[in-house]
Amino acid sequence: MTRSHPAPRHGAHAGSTVTVRAPAKVNLHLGVGPLRPDGYHDVITVLQAVSLFDDLTATVPATAPGTSTTASTPTAVDQPGSDTSTGLEITVAVTGEGAAGNRPATSTPDVSIVPTGLDNIAVRAAHLVAEAAGITSARLHLALTKGIPVAAGMAGGSADAAAALVACDALWQTGLDRATLAELAARLGSDVPFPLAGGTALGTGRGEQLTDVLATGEYYWVFALADGGLSTPAVYAEFDRLSEGRLRSGPTPADDVLAALRTGDPRQLGAALVNDLQPAALRLRPALRRVLSTGTELGAVGAIVSGSGPTCAFLAAGATESIELAASLAGMGVARAVRRAAGPAAGARVVAGAGTAPVGPTGDGP
Ligand SMILES: C[C@](O)(CO)[C@H](O)COP(=O)(O)OP(=O)(O)OC[C@H]1O[C@@H](n2ccc(N)nc2=O)[C@H](O)[C@@H]1O
Ligand SMILES: Nc1ncnc2c1ncn2[C@@H]1O[C@H](COP(=O)(O)OP(=O)(O)OP(=O)(O)O)[C@@H](O)[C@H]1O
Numbered sequence: 001m002t003r004s005h006p007a008p009r010h011g012a013h014a015g016s017t018v019t020v021r022a023p024a025k026v027n028l029h030l031g032v033g034p035l036r037p038d039g040y041h042d043v044i045t046v047l048q049a050v051s052l053f054d055d056l057t058a059t060v061p062a063t064a065p066g067t068s069t070t071a072s073t074p075t076a077v078d079q080p081g082s083d084t085s086t087g088l089e090i091t092v093a094v095t096g097e098g099a100a101g102n103r104p105a106t107s108t109p110d111v112s113i114v115p116t117g118l119d120n121i122a123v124r125a126a127h128l129v130a131e132a133a134g135i136t137s138a139r140l141h142l143a144l145t146k147g148i149p150v151a152a153g154m155a156g157g158s159a160d161a162a163a164a165l166v167a168c169d170a171l172w173q174t175g176l177d178r179a180t181l182a183e184l185a186a187r188l189g190s191d192v193p194f195p196l197a198g199g200t201a202l203g204t205g206r207g208e209q210l211t212d213v214l215a216t217g218e219y220y221w222v223f224a225l226a227d228g229g230l231s232t233p234a235v236y237a238e239f240d241r242l243s244e245g246r247l248r249s250g251p252t253p254a255d256d257v258l259a260a261l262r263t264g265d266p267r268q269l270g271a272a273l274v275n276d277l278q279p280a281a282l283r284l285r286p287a288l289r290r291v292l293s294t295g296t297e298l299g300a301v302g303a304i305v306s307g308s309g310p311t312c313a314f315l316a317a318g319a320t321e322s323i324e325l326a327a328s329l330a331g332m333g334v335a336r337a338v339r340r341a342a343g344p345a346a347g348a349r350v351v352a353g354a355g356t357a358p359v360g361p362t363g364d365g366p
Contacts, residue, residue: 012138012172017059018353020167022159022195023049023345024148026221026306026313028261028269031251032276035240040190040206044251046213046258049198050221050341054156055145055351056122056163058171060138061091087137088130090123092116095143098150111151111229114144121157121188125164128184133174140168151229153281153307158191162348165196170354182210191307198347200261202254217264219315219343220322222300224291224335226310230284235308238280252276270302270315281309288312291334298328 025047033042094100098114114120118127122142130138142164148156165181168174176184178196185192190207200215256272275281282288288310295303295314302315314329316322322340330338 012060014060014062016171016354017057018167018170019055019057019351020163020170020348021053021055021351022163022166022348023198024052024054024154024156024159024341025049025191025194026154026223026304026343027275028200028273029252029254029257030275030277030307031254032236032239033251034243034248035236036206041236041239042205042251043190043203043207044254045203045207046200046254046261047194047203047207048200048215048219048343049195049345049347050154050223050343051345052148052154052223052339052341053345054148054159054163056160056167057143057145057352058126058164058167059141059143060171061141086127088127088135089139090126091141092120092123093141093143094146096146097148097156098146111231114146114150114157120160121192122160122164125161125184125188125192126168128187129165129168129172129174129176132176132180132184133172135172135174138172140171142167149225149229149311151231152225152311153230153232153305153309154223154311155191155195155307158189159195159348161185161188161192162195166348166350170350173354196348199344202258213258213261215261215264215344217261217266219266219269220317220319221341221343222295222314222316222322222326222329223306223339223341224295224312224314224329225337225339226285226288226291226312227336228310230281230309232308235277235280235284238283239277242280242283266315266317267301270300273302273304273315275304275307277308278305281305285310294332294334295325295329298325298332300325 027045029046031044094114148154169176182193185196186208193208200213201210202213260269260272291312292303300314301317304313306313316325326338326340
């Protein structure tokens with residue numbers, strides 16, 4: 001069965017709106033196996049959601065796409081874009097990290113800009129929800145407020161995709177269950193199921209198969225953001241180049257990180273952090289070596305490239321130490337910007353509009 005514009009009785013009349021907040025991630029362990037025939041790598045990874053967020057507001061526009069205006073703060077930059085490739089008419093506006101014109105002059109434009117057409121992963125997510133629910137015609141405006149740096153190894157696009165899945169499900173009242181949303185998420189990208197779930201989880205397969213892990217404690221992170229982004233496929237390709245000729249079996253298991261998470265001791269976790277993509281990221285961005293050593297010298301109990309980079313993640317011994325570390329790191333001038341965050345944070349959830357749920361205590365940052 002197909003439906004045209006979702007009917008008012010479903011709550012998706014013009015002006016209906018829902019805002020979903022989704023978290024960034026850091027890989028506490030990223031073991032990478034050899035290249036598979038399908039172009040992916042088997043991984044064993046432990047992911048933690050941290051309190052850097054993207055907010056996605058999905059609205060049924062009151063006016064025709066292209067003529068709608070978007071609310072923005074005086075300093076924000078909007079990128080109106082339109083996807084009308086199907087019966088879905090979707091416009092996108094971006095403010096914050098990755099909005100065009102709002103990035104440092106030295107950044108690489110192709111990976112650091114958030115696209116606003118069908119190539120925006122949130123738009124693709126909306127298409128998947130419509131398809132799963134049998135909706136063939138609808139108008140939608142997606143306003144992204146990005147707090148997660150773009151192409152930075154923190155799964156910002158994946159967070160937006162997870163947010164769009166939850167937002168469209170709520171806005172269109174499609175009633176898709178969590179397992180179906182997780183399945184759609186895995187089709188969008190290896191990292192997408194995780195920001196849907198949040199918390200701390202073990203990822204296997206290409207990273208999309210998640211299992212809960214027993215984790216105690218709260219962890220205080222400091223992130224050193226870099227100018228420009230790194231392309232995830234390029235970092236994996238560099239990983240392949242570096243491992244060429246070496247006999248490699250499967251990805252390294254995450255036992256040390258899992259044991260540390262059970263104790264809740266940040267020092268133990270800091271010593272156990274592993275990222276098999278780090279040598280590749282450092283090869284592509286040699287300057288990150290200095291960022292990592294600076295954080296360690298300033299007292300971080302763990303220092304690692306986040307995912308495919310170029311963000312560097314530092315684990316602090318506690319909340320106070322994270323404030324001191326962030327201030328010192330910012331003062332050293334080795335990073336474009338420094339952000340503090342706590343983990344684990346909650347997964348993608350409605351924070352305003354239909355079905356608003358209260359924001360949890362770990363959901364709003366340190
Ligand atoms: C580096 C990580 O962020 C760690 O969590 C993820 O592995 C990347 O996940 P992602 O950005 O969602 O990646 P996808 O969109 O699924 O894949 C993009 C590209 O990254 C490479 N890729 C990704 C995941 C994986 N397990 N092996 C890969 O080789 C492939 O070249 C793929 O074409
Ligand atoms: N909503 C979006 N937000 C950010 N980037 C997007 C979005 N949609 C598409 N992209 C594209 O995806 C690319 C990767 O961006 P993203 O911020 O997800 O990188 P990442 O955090 O390094 O990814 P990961 O950690 O999952 O490998 C960008 O270069 C951008 O062109």
